[in-house]
Amino acid sequence: MTNDNIMQALTNRSKAVDRAPMTFMERLYIPSILKGMAITFSHIFKKQPTIQYPEQKREFSPVFRGLHVLNRDEEGRERCTACGLCAVACPAEAITMEAAERLPGEENKYREEKYAAKYEINMLRCIFCGLCEEACPKDAIYLSETFAPANFARKGFIYGKEDLLIPDPVTDAAGFEKAQGGRVRNKN
Amino acid sequence: MSEQPLFKVTIDNITIEVPAGTTILNAARKIGGEVAPPAMCYYSKLEGSGGKCRTCLVEVSKGSEKDPRPMPKLVASCRTTVMDGMEVKNITSEKVIDARNGVVEFLLINHPLDCPICDQAGECHLQDLSYNHGKEGTRYEFQRRTFKKHDIGPYIQLHMTRCILCYRCVFTADQLTKKREHGVLDRGDHAEIATFIEKSLDNDFIGNVIDVCPVGALTDKTFRFKNRVWFLKPMDAHRDCPTCSGKVTLWNRGDEVFRVTARKDEWGEVEDWICNTCRFEKKKTSDWIIEGPRMIDRHSVISQGHYAGNIGTHKPTETFEAINDGRQPKLLMDIHNISEVNKPEITLSLLDRPAHSTDFTK
Numbered sequence: 001m002t003n004d005n006i007m008q009a010l011t012n013r014s015k016a017v018d019r020a021p022m023t024f025m026e027r028l029y030i031p032s033i034l035k036g037m038a039i040t041f042s043h044i045f046k047k048q049p050t051i052q053y054p055e056q057k058r059e060f061s062p063v064f065r066g067l068h069v070l071n072r073d074e075e076g077r078e079r080c081t082a083c084g085l086c087a088v089a090c091p092a093e094a095i096t097m098e099a100a101e102r103l104p105g106e107e108n109k110y111r112e113e114k115y116a117a118k119y120e121i122n123m124l125r126c127i128f129c130g131l132c133e134e135a136c137p138k139d140a141i142y143l144s145e146t147f148a149p150a151n152f153a154r155k156g157f158i159y160g161k162e163d164l165l166i167p168d169p170v171t172d173a174a175g176f177e178k179a180q181g182g183r184v185r186n187k188n
Numbered sequence: 189m190s191e192q193p194l195f196k197v198t199i200d201n202i203t204i205e206v207p208a209g210t211t212i213l214n215a216a217r218k219i220g221g222e223v224a225p226p227a228m229c230y231y232s233k234l235e236g237s238g239g240k241c242r243t244c245l246v247e248v249s250k251g252s253e254k255d256p257r258p259m260p261k262l263v264a265s266c267r268t269t270v271m272d273g274m275e276v277k278n279i280t281s282e283k284v285i286d287a288r289n290g291v292v293e294f295l296l297i298n299h300p301l302d303c304p305i306c307d308q309a310g311e312c313h314l315q316d317l318s319y320n321h322g323k324e325g326t327r328y329e330f331q332r333r334t335f336k337k338h339d340i341g342p343y344i345q346l347h348m349t350r351c352i353l354c355y356r357c358v359f360t361a362d363q364l365t366k367k368r369e370h371g372v373l374d375r376g377d378h379a380e381i382a383t384f385i386e387k388s389l390d391n392d393f394i395g396n397v398i399d400v401c402p403v404g405a406l407t408d409k410t411f412r413f414k415n416r417v418w419f420l421k422p423m424d425a426h427r428d429c430p431t432c433s434g435k436v437t438l439w440n441r442g443d444e445v446f447r448v449t450a451r452k453d454e455w456g457e458v459e460d461w462i463c464n465t466c467r468f469e470k471k472k473t474s475d476w477i478i479e480g481p482r483m484i485d486r487h488s489v490i491s492q493g494h495y496a497g498n499i500g501t502h503k504p505t506e507t508f509e510a511i512n513d514g515r516q517p518k519l520l521m522d523i524h525n526i527s528e529v530n531k532p533e534i535t536l537s538l539l540d541r542p543a544h545s546t547d548f549t550k
Binding site: 081082083084085087088096097098099100101103106112113114117118119120137138154155158160161 | 302303304305309412413414415416418419489492520521523525526527528529530536542543544545546547548
């Protein structure tokens with residue numbers, strides 16, 4: 001109610017609509033069209049801001065947060081101990097897990113006596129905030145530089161442990177190296 | 189009792205009258221809140237406990253009305269009785285805070301950093317104490333002490349490396365049971381809680397040592413690695429038990445009972461001792477009469493995801509079926525068809541041991 005009827009101008013660039021009849025030059029149209037075309041064709045010689053996406057890819061920002069991976073140590077043992085800190089930190093409640101005790105003979109598979117027998121991230125719920133990565137005390141979960149692939153079915157977005165674990169350095173050393181992204185942290 | 193004289197004691201500038209013979213710690217607990225010093229070894233229900241951990245150190249700035257000299261050193265409040273006109277400083281004294289930080293550092297010297305594995309995490313008194321008083325790093329450069337693994341029976345898991353030698357379990361085993369088979373062996377750095385000659389503990393009330401343990405040294409083997417305490421919902425429940433009071437806290441997830449413990453008061457002490465049958469063998473909701481959700485301090489991680497009152501304790505009534513002539517809703521995706529977690533056919537809570545990889549390959 002306090003507002004006046006006269007609208008206050010937001011900028012000083014506003015211009016009243018010119019309702020004067022067109023001049024002869026304007027009525028010819030051709031010069032104006034040529035002027036427009038000149039602007040359009042000049043862009044052919046300018047640098048392109050777009051890239052041909054699937055063939056060319058842009059580099060990710062170093063803080064990019066993409067699809068999760070579950071880390072292994074240098075001997076290929078799973079780092080995750082199912083402590084549940086990622087799940088409790090997760091604001092979207094996307095992470096669920098079931099823990100189990102390591103049996104004798106499984107020492108080469110799991111780093112600690114307790115491990116995640118089942119680990120699951122629902123990528124439909126995940127908001128890629130990276131709080132799980134921050135909460136992890138065991139260096140086990142990281143957000144990689146990958147997008148979650150598109151899928152027509154919802155069931156394609158439930159990622160189990162097999163989908164998340166990085167390659168085992170014992171069987172696939174190159175894959176492990178690549179999954180670590182050349183930024184190997186030698187933390188124990 | 190009425191002829192006992194009342195002593196006036198001032199703790200952190202709050203004056204209270206307590207009967208003669210009360211300890212400073214109990215007087216402070218009467219005031220409550222932050223004034224009460226933390227205690228790792230003192231347990232009001234156990235005779236003779238206290239005086240070991242030194243976390244409850246307080247400064248006595250005025251001895252009494254008759255002898256107003258301050259006490260020369262910090263005193264353990266769990267073992268020092270009040271005097272008339274005594275003035276005590278707990279959190280208002282820099283000396284106390286500094287000493288407590290030092291005590292915590294000492295307690296953590298040999299304590300392993302395996303909270304991600306430990307089942308006590310989230311309800312561990314040492315964890316709380318370290319968060320309040322601890323340093324980020326350690327100055328200790330040597331190997332932490334390790335022990336030979338000791339099996340003390342099918343119900344209780346002993347992790348000697350985590351033990352802080354508070355003696356609470358020893359007093360419990362001594363005072364609740366008739367036969368003494370659980371105690372501290374060796375001395376000094378080698379001292380360890382154990383049973384003599386690999387004896388397993390089979391007394392009816394021995395499970396209570398799990399509840400009195402302030403750290404994760406004694407944990408429930410039937411609950412081992414099953415779930416984290418902060419994903420469980422504590423519910424007060426009772427049953428008609430011939431051996432004990434039957435008043436317990438159930439730790440539920442959905443309808444599954446993952447763990448049964450005694451009810452603990454605001455100081456983390458057991459309200460009623462419960463028997464082994466209640467604790468280890470009644471892992472079905474049908475065994476219990478559920479009273480309602482247990483009040484949990486809202487600063488505790490256990491209270492995460494819990495709501496006030498009875499919200500979330502009852503399943504919502506599905507109206508779809510009723511208004512659609514009994515037709516079931518058509519679900520586009522049933523999570524159990526895809527998910528590998530929480531499979532309806534695998535009930536981990538009913539296992540009497542930790543889950544193994546073989547339990548998931550059904």
